[in-house]
Amino acid sequence: MSDMGLSKDVIYGRICQLIEPFNKKSVPLTPQTTFANDLDFDSLTVMDLVAAIEDEFDIVLPLNMLPDLETIQQVTDAVEKIIKG
Amino acid sequence: MSLTAVKNTFDTIEPTPTQDRLPRRFGDFPTLIDALEYAAQGERGVNFYSARGVLEVSASYATLRSRAERVGRKLAGMGFDRGDRVALIAGTHLDFVVFFLGCQYASVLPVPLPLPTSFGGRDGYVSQLRLQVESCRATAMIGPDSMVEFGEEAGEGLGLKFAGTFAEFEALDCPDGTLVRPATDSLAYLQYSSGSTRFPHGIAITHKALMANCGGQGRDGVQLVDTDRCISWLPFYHDMGLVGTLLTPIANQVSVDFLATEDFARRPMQWLSLMSRNRGTITYSPTFGYDICARRVSASLLKELDLSAWRVAGIGGDMIRPDVINNFAKTFAEAGFKPTTFVPSYGLAECTLAVSFAPIGRGMEVDLVDERILSGEMMGRVEQAVPQSADLADGDVMLKTASDEGVRLREVVNCGVPLPEYELEIRDEDGVSVADREIGRIFVRGASVMSEYFNDPETTAAVLSSDGWLDTGDMGYLSAGSLFVIGRAKDMIIINGRNHWPQDIEWAAEQVDGVRSGDIAALSLPSRDHGEVPTVLVQCRVRDMAERQAFADAIKRQVMAITGVQCRIELVAPRSLPRTSSGKLSRSKARQQFLSGKITALDY
Numbered sequence: 001m002s003d004m005g006l007s008k009d010v011i012y013g014r015i016c017q018l019i020e021p022f023n024k025k026s027v028p029l030t031p032q033t034t035f036a037n038d039l040d041f042d043s044l045t046v047m048d049l050v051a052a053i054e055d056e057f058d059i060v061l062p063l064n065m066l067p068d069l070e071t072i073q074q075v076t077d078a079v080e081k082i083i084k085g
Numbered sequence: 086m087s088l089t090a091v092k093n094t095f096d097t098i099e100p101t102p103t104q105d106r107l108p109r110r111f112g113d114f115p116t117l118i119d120a121l122e123y124a125a126q127g128e129r130g131v132n133f134y135s136a137r138g139v140l141e142v143s144a145s146y147a148t149l150r151s152r153a154e155r156v157g158r159k160l161a162g163m164g165f166d167r168g169d170r171v172a173l174i175a176g177t178h179l180d181f182v183v184f185f186l187g188c189q190y191a192s193v194l195p196v197p198l199p200l201p202t203s204f205g206g207r208d209g210y211v212s213q214l215r216l217q218v219e220s221c222r223a224t225a226m227i228g229p230d231s232m233v234e235f236g237e238e239a240g241e242g243l244g245l246k247f248a249g250t251f252a253e254f255e256a257l258d259c260p261d262g263t264l265v266r267p268a269t270d271s272l273a274y275l276q277y278s279s280g281s282t283r284f285p286h287g288i289a290i291t292h293k294a295l296m297a298n299c300g301g302q303g304r305d306g307v308q309l310v311d312t313d314r315c316i317s318w319l320p321f322y323h324d325m326g327l328v329g330t331l332l333t334p335i336a337n338q339v340s341v342d343f344l345a346t347e348d349f350a351r352r353p354m355q356w357l358s359l360m361s362r363n364r365g366t367i368t369y370s371p372t373f374g375y376d377i378c379a380r381r382v383s384a385s386l387l388k389e390l391d392l393s394a395w396r397v398a399g400i401g402g403d404m405i406r407p408d409v410i411n412n413f414a415k416t417f418a419e420a421g422f423k424p425t426t427f428v429p430s431y432g433l434a435e436c437t438l439a440v441s442f443a444p445i446g447r448g449m450e451v452d453l454v455d456e457r458i459l460s461g462e463m464m465g466r467v468e469q470a471v472p473q474s475a476d477l478a479d480g481d482v483m484l485k486t487a488s489d490e491g492v493r494l495r496e497v498v499n500c501g502v503p504l505p506e507y508e509l510e511i512r513d514e515d516g517v518s519v520a521d522r523e524i525g526r527i528f529v530r531g532a533s534v535m536s537e538y539f540n541d542p543e544t545t546a547a548v549l550s551s552d553g554w555l556d557t558g559d560m561g562y563l564s565a566g567s568l569f570v571i572g573r574a575k576d577m578i579i580i581n582g583r584n585h586w587p588q589d590i591e592w593a594a595e596q597v598d599g600v601r602s603g604d605i606a607a608l609s610l611p612s613r614d615h616g617e618v619p620t621v622l623v624q625c626r627v628r629d630m631a632e633r634q635a636f637a638d639a640i641k642r643q644v645m646a647i648t649g650v651q652c653r654i655e656l657v658a659p660r661s662l663p664r665t666s667s668g669k670l671s672r673s674k675a676r677q678q679f680l681s682g683k684i685t686a687l688d689y
Contacts, residue, residue, distance in 0.1 A: 066204050067210050
């Protein structure tokens with residue numbers, strides 16, 4: 001898969017782009033930004049974003065990973081891990 | 086196991102048929118096992134679809150029965166006794182169904198446990214599992230591969246006889262035991278869907294109650310016909326998913342197609358695609374499910390969908406919002422959806438599931454009621470109510486939300502006539518039954534009312550009288566035999582169909598430094614878009630603005646971390662939250678006073 005070679009920075013950047021449409025309060029995004037507290041995302045918004053991430057990277061983010069993903073950095077790491085298999 | 090591997094293996098499987106030759110019986114069985122064994126004589130069954138709508142697993146009720154029997158033998162062989170509790174992490178998988186039914190063959194009580202639903206919140210989720218297992222003193226916890234680490238963490242030190250995956254349990258090397266079939270009065274399962282997560286109590290349902298409710302839903306509620314096929318994305322750890330779209334289809338011999346809840350949440354359109362492709366006729370959803378579909382559908386998908394076979398679009402599980410429902414009807418009219426398909430319903434896990442269904446084929450009917458009567462500001466009958474059968478024939482619905490005099494009117498939905506098994510009364514504060522169109526508390530008595538909150542006589546006695554009347558805690562009125570529900574259980578906060586108890590949110594907020602017990606009231610307040618926003622009122626003694634901000638932020642974070650609820654925080658003056666005569670917080674008064682401006686929010 002061509003995405004194999006994506007660097008962490010590229011993944012982070014793309015995830016931030018995917019978050020923007022949901023970022024209604026225009027919270028500045030950093031790797032440490034949290035979905036629940038900083039961005040105020042409810043669970044439906046999170047699942048909408050998960051779908052967007054899955055489509056963007058052609059991966060599946062398993063349900064059992066979600067409880068450990070609090071920040072954009074953690075999601076970036078998880079996506080990288082899945083892409084590299 | 087990766088998704089693609091599954092796809093390839095099951096490339097050629099066929100879903101179970103919608104129709105077969107087995108004569109329909111409406112849940113007239115002594116137990117769920119008898120119901121399963123009857124259904125197993127036909128060809129119908131359950132089907133599980135992937136996130137992309139590919140059929141991955143299909144099992145006839147006959148297959149389900151034989152696998153369940155094997156699990157039952159193993160449970161008995163392992164030494165699980167009649168009445169023991171086994172916690173099952175309830176993913177939307179065939180394995181959960183096999184084990185839920187397998188427990189019945191050993192007369193063991195399955196207890197469905199929830200799945201995580203969002204980013205973050207690991208600790209809150211694990212402690213929720215643990216509290217439920219402790220509350221019912223389960224002796225085993227079994228779940229899908231993917232959830233095993235959470236299950237093991239939650240069960241640590243509880244002395245469980247078994248903690249592991251479904252596959253590990255089935256592979257255990259132990260001699261088969263003898264099946265122990267339940268009696269009709271035996272408990273069938275415990276349900277935790279509607280209770281507090283911090284102070285959980287399991288709703289105990291007997292086989293007799295279950296069969297009465299399933300039969301009533303099939304025969305009188307949705308009035309099943311030969312061509313009916315159910316499609317569902319509702320979770321098995323919720324009463325509407327477990328009873329409504331799994332056990333009721335078994336008890337009435339209907340094929341079901343399942344989409345996992347988390348897949349629906351990501352790609353809601355798969356629900357309607359499945360309805361279209363498989364000629365689904367029956368499905369249920371809380372209001373928000375209809376809402377996200379109407380908001381996300383694309384023009385190209387609308388052209389592909391054929392929803393003309395759809396017969397029952399059940400609505401329940403949260404307050405029904407007529408504007409959202411009408412918008413769905415309008416959006417999907419092009420795909421053949423008929424507004425008369427909507428079936429508003431009322432139910433609660435304490436009644437197994439269903440209490441009443443609106444008449445089939447009539448669609449949603451609403452009363453317009455003066456908001457002052459509903460909020461208790463004005464006493465009396467719902468005199469002003471003008472029954473407005475929404476004229477949905479042309480798919481263009483306009484409902485008045487305000488009268489000429491500037492009086493705020495609210496739409497109250499007709500949830501239909503109670504199933505024949507129930508007696509239903511609306512009572513005033515003194516427990517006296519009130520007249521038609523007068524608002525009061527909804528009480529019901531009937532075969533499918535729960536036996537008890539498991540092992541909790543005190544909490545049980547608070548809602549269930551010795552002569553069998555259940556206090557639903559909900560408010561409503563009757564009009565010519567039809568039930569109109571105006572408010573859900575007590576002070577419950579419902580977000581996207583999930584119930585949250587204010588006590589849980591208040592408890593979470595009290596864990597923050599500087600908060601004293603009694604400083605907090607968790608409420609649901611109306612939002613600008615006619616929805617509800619969970620709000621925490623906090624008595625605040627801090628004067629510095631920056632400190633106030635930090636204080637409010639800390640509470641918001643703590644509530645989110647523990648309960649997963651995204652709350653608005655409002656700081657109020659010390660001693661401003663109203664109390665009852667016995668000194669307990671009055672949430673309803675706090676809500677009223679905050680909305681009317683008697684309690685004002687402090688700036689921060």
